[in-house]
Structures are given as C-alpha cells and as structure tokens.
Amino acid sequence: MRAWAVRSPGPIAGGPLTSVSRPEPLAGPGEVVVEVTACGVCRTDLHLAEGDLRPMAPGVTPGHEVVGRVVQRGAGAERFEPGDRIGIPWLRHTCGSCRPCRRGAENLCLHPRFTGWHDHGGFAERALVDEAYAYALPEQFSDEEAAPLLCAGIVGYRALVRAHVPPGGRLGIYGFGASAHLAAQVAIAAGVEVHVCTRSLAARSLAHELGATWVGGAADRPPVPLDGAVLYAPAGELVPVALEALDRGGRLSIAGIHLSDIPVLRYQDHLFQERELVSVTANTRADGEEFLAIASRIGIQVETTPYGFDDVDRALLDLAEDRVRGAAVMVV
Numbered sequence: 001m002r003a004w005a006v007r008s009p010g011p012i013a014g015g016p017l018t019s020v021s022r023p024e025p026l027a028g029p030g031e032v033v034v035e036v037t038a039c040g041v042c043r044t045d046l047h048l049a050e051g052d053l054r055p056m057a058p059g060v061t062p063g064h065e066v067v068g069r070v071v072q073r074g075a076g077a078e079r080f081e082p083g084d085r086i087g088i089p090w091l092r093h094t095c096g097s098c099r100p101c102r103r104g105a106e107n108l109c110l111h112p113r114f115t116g117w118h119d120h121g122g123f124a125e126r127a128l129v130d131e132a133y134a135y136a137l138p139e140q141f142s143d144e145e146a147a148p149l150l151c152a153g154i155v156g157y158r159a160l161v162r163a164h165v166p167p168g169g170r171l172g173i174y175g176f177g178a179s180a181h182l183a184a185q186v187a188i189a190a191g192v193e194v195h196v197c198t199r200s201l202a203a204r205s206l207a208h209e210l211g212a213t214w215v216g217g218a219a220d221r222p223p224v225p226l227d228g229a230v231l232y233a234p235a236g237e238l239v240p241v242a243l244e245a246l247d248r249g250g251r252l253s254i255a256g257i258h259l260s261d262i263p264v265l266r267y268q269d270h271l272f273q274e275r276e277l278v279s280v281t282a283n284t285r286a287d288g289e290e291f292l293a294i295a296s297r298i299g300i301q302v303e304t305t306p307y308g309f310d311d312v313d314r315a316l317l318d319l320a321e322d323r324v325r326g327a328a329v330m331v332v
C-alpha cells in the first residue's frame, strides 16, 4: 500500500515526508484494520516532520485523526462490524498499571503509545488500531468533517475544560486554527463569552462568523479581564501576554504538545492574585467520548480545507504558513 513516511525530519519547505510503499497492516488480537477515507493534518504532524518531536519509530507514517471503514478484525475484536466507520485518535495505548493509569489519568500514562508517532498513522491507504482506543463517530459528520474532531477537537476540548471558565464567564483564545475553532463553539454553546486573539485575518473572520464576542490581533489585549484562557498557538511568547489579560484568579491552559520558549515571567504581573498556568497532555478516552457527544448535540460546525492523498506535504506547508482555514484534511 501507499503511505507517507518521515524519513529525515527537517524544515517543511524541504519536503521531509517521503511517499513509500509498504505491506498492508494485519490485525492482531483485539485490533482492527481500516481502509482510510480521511485523515486530519494536525500541527503535531508538522512538529514531527520538522524534528521538533523526535520520531519514536524510524520512517513512521504521521496522521492521527484517522477516519476509515473496518476491513479486517483480529481475534476477539468484536466491538465493531466490518464496514463500520470508526475514528483512530492520537492516544492508541496506555499501560493500565502505572500510577497515573491507576488513578484514572490515562492521558499521563508513563508508557503510552501515540498514533503516527510510536506507530504508523493515517497518511496511508490502511491503518491499524486496538479497538479499545477507537471511536464510533456521530453519523451527522462527513468523513472530512469527522477527522479533525479526533485530535483538534478532543485535545482542544480538554484544554478548554482545564481553563475552568464557568457559564457566563469570559474566555480568551490565543491562536484560532483547527482546535480553537471547535473549542470556541463548545464554549459559546455553554454560554461563555469568547474573545479571540490571532494574527491570521482568515481566522479572525471565521471567529466572527462562529459568534466570538471580540476578535483582535495575536497579542492584543481583550477589552475585559478574562476568567480563563487557552493558548492554542505554539508560541511561548504569548504566555505572559495571556497571563496579563487574566482577571484575578484566572487560569491559562496551554494546549500544545510543543511550545517555543516562554520568556521570563514576573511574579507580580503574571502570577500574583492567584493566576494559574496549566498544561494539557493528550486526553483520556472519556474526554473523547464526552467531546464527540457534545459535538453531535450542538451540531458543531467543522471548517475544513481538503487535500488529496498526494498533497499531504503541501497541506503541512500551508499549515506552517498559516494558510489553512479551519482544519486541513487529507481526503482519499
């Protein structure tokens, strides 16, 4: 089958992904193989291609927002029927026995495996997953719309929850790509007032369309103090900017797996008055089920920019250069 592989990580303009041919995956016990119909292109794929994240397997195939139809089931795999449409997300294995796993925080597992990082992902004709980590997908979303829900949606949702903004409160969103445009809708549906800071003009118009109360530039100060904020842009220099925009007792949640260095913080300006700074690491399966149910209930609008199988490298380049509206998705 055809697949994309990270052979030698480097600047995306140099084309670090290579198109390769490799044997089709075979489902082992409890696993299923899908024929891939769509796969979201996430910023983490870009960090992997560019070497900000070290590949955990040589020549790994990225892509961890995989939508496909079940074509093969391994021994004992009975959760899905052949032909079912399922989603393969970022989190694909946890040990179940380490301290975080035992207290229900499987997102912090000491021995996790992630799709498209430890094991081959969805920029391929077929992909394999342990059925216990796959999701059934709400029918109302097309394959292209469902794909970005699987990482941008789920992890973005966890980041939103960790910002602790109550209904009627004020949320700041820094960066407005795939994750943020979905989380913003969850917040607005919950009665939260959303303030968006982003450098991209296309993203600013999307934020207005989706119902943001206020929209400004990347480092602009929202007109009111914020109860919480989420940093979706991988830009550490925005951490002090966002902390300064918080009200007393406000919380800043950092959504990304990779962040450029945070400048020196000044205690009085950035943290005193009980401001809090938290990070977000992956998600639990419960987060995923919860988010997919909310997305279905509120009829979340998924903005996508489609790319063909052969254009995955171009999609990553567009993502790097802020040219994607909403989420980039490879559609087979």
Ligand SMILES: [Zn+2]
Residues within 6 Å of the ligand: 094, 095, 096, 097, 098, 099, 100, 101, 108, 109, 110, 111
């Ligand atoms: Zn564990």
Ligand SMILES: [Zn+2]
Residues within 6 Å of the ligand: 042, 043, 044, 045, 064, 090, 151, 152
């Ligand atoms: Zn992702």
